Amino acid sequence: MRDLVQSIDLGVSHQRGGVTRPKAWLQNEVVRVGLAELLCTYVMMAFGLGSVAQVVTGRGAFGEYISINLGFGLGVALGVHVGGQVSGAHMNAAVSFTMCAYGRLAWKMLPLYIFAQLLGSFLAAGTIYAVYYEAIYDYCGGNLTVTGVKATAGIFATYPAPYLTLLAGFIDQVFGTAMLLLCLTALSDQRNKPAAAGSEPVAVGLLVLLIGISLGSNSGYAINPTRDIAPRVFTAIAGWGTDVFRAGNGWWWVPLVAPPIGGVLGAGIYKVFVEMHHRPFSEHDEAPVEEETAPLGKKENICANECV
Numbered sequence: 001m002r003d004l005v006q007s008i009d010l011g012v013s014h015q016r017g018g019v020t021r022p023k024a025w026l027q028n029e030v031v032r033v034g035l036a037e038l039l040c041t042y043v044m045m046a047f048g049l050g051s052v053a054q055v056v057t058g059r060g061a062f063g064e065y066i067s068i069n070l071g072f073g074l075g076v077a078l079g080v081h082v083g084g085q086v087s088g089a090h091m092n093a094a095v096s097f098t099m100c101a102y103g104r105l106a107w108k109m110l111p112l113y114i115f116a117q118l119l120g121s122f123l124a125a126g127t128i129y130a131v132y133y134e135a136i137y138d139y140c141g142g143n144l145t146v147t148g149v150k151a152t153a154g155i156f157a158t159y160p161a162p163y164l165t166l167l168a169g170f171i172d173q174v175f176g177t178a179m180l181l182l183c184l185t186a187l188s189d190q191r192n193k194p195a196a197a198g199s200e201p202v203a204v205g206l207l208v209l210l211i212g213i214s215l216g217s218n219s220g221y222a223i224n225p226t227r228d229i230a231p232r233v234f235t236a237i238a239g240w241g242t243d244v245f246r247a248g249n250g251w252w253w254v255p256l257v258a259p260p261i262g263g264v265l266g267a268g269i270y271k272v273f274v275e276m277h278h279r280p281f282s283e284h285d286e287a288p289v290e291e292e293t294a295p296l297g298k299k300e301n302i303c304a305n306e307c308v
Contacts (some may be wrong), residue, residue: 015290033087033265034111034116037052040083041091041120042127045227047075053155057135065116069212077205084201092224093117094177095184101264102271114226121230125156129238146243153240156231156257158220160248169219169251170258176215177223177262178269183207185270191278222255 026032051071055063072244076091083089088105096113099105105113129136136144136152146153153159160169187195187203195203212221222228232252236244245252 010180030112034112036083036086036114037088037113038120040079040087040089041117041226042124043082044072044075044079044091044125045124045231047078048072049124049156049231050131051075052131053128053132053135056155057132057139058137065216066213069209069216073205073209073211075114075202076208080201080204087113087116091117091120091227092180092259093226094224094263095181097260098181098263098267101266102267103164117226118230121226122234125231125234126156126238128190129234144239144241146240146247153235153244154220156235157228157244157252158218158222160251160254161217163221164218164231164248165251166251169248169254172215172218173254173258174209174224174262174265177259178266179215180207180211180223180266181263182266182270185267186274189270189275192274215229219251219254223259223262225256225259228252 026035034159048068051063051068055065055067079091080089083091088099090099090113093104093114094103096117100107104216132155136155140150140152143150144153145151146159160166162174164259184204186192187200187207211223215221229252233245236242
């Protein structure tokens with residue numbers, strides 16, 4: 001892979017021909033992408049988990065379910081601002097996997113993205129646990145439980161509603177992630193009606209907010225393997241124990257397996273129904289914009305061309 005040097009606006013500036021130019025501290029593209037993906041995932045998860053912690057420990061006095069939807073939606077929007085131009089700000093292994101499946105990200109980059117997302121989510125869970133440590137213990141009386149009236153494990157990972165079967169929950173996660181990737185693919189389609197340049201973070205944040213409002217009650221709309229498993233592992237270590245893997249009839253594997261399937265399905269549906277049928281451009285048509293505008297396509301230029 002070629003090292004790209006024109007990206008990080010940090011470090012000591014130097015003179016060339018009378019023009020001051022920034023010096024890139026990190027010239028290795030893999031390191032830059034990994035750090036950006038880690039940080040944007042951390043930002044998204046810190047705001048999202050923080051909103052859940054505030055609602056739960058506040059007993060409804062400091063927000064309701066819509067507060068959690070807003071927390072994750074705005075967290076995603078800020079995450080796109082943090083890493084969008086560097087890593088594409090996937091913040092979701094289902095997004096990364098889908099991009100690989102459709103040739104928009106090199107498969108050899110997938111482990112890097114997943115590791116960065118896992119680490120960012122784990123660190124965010126630890127941060128929120130530290131920030132809300134006293135509030136959590138005051139709320140539950142020091143008894144860290146996964147289920148029950150005073151359960152607090154749901155602050156960090158998702159759990160199904162009591163009525164939900166594993167099959168219904170699996171379908172729920174497949175459908176929710178399919179809608180996410182279908183809409184992300186549309187937002188990045190330059191031949192259709194993509195998000196306007198500069199508005200991508202808001203558009204993606206509103207999409208996550210919409211999914212939470214409409215598809216969140218069954219199981220907390222994880223729609224993201226790394227968002228769920230990393231905080232779940234943290235809670236197992238921090239005192240909730242192995243019940244975090246036994247609860248919900250062993251629910252833990254559903255947010256791991258279903259979202260990648262849903263992501264590939266949703267993006268594929270958009271391609272089959274819309275993208276494959278765009279009319280070819282003629283000499284009199286306006287040329288398409290070369291740069292992808294939504295996070296789903298941010299890495300096409302870097303990874304499709306540099307990493308394959």
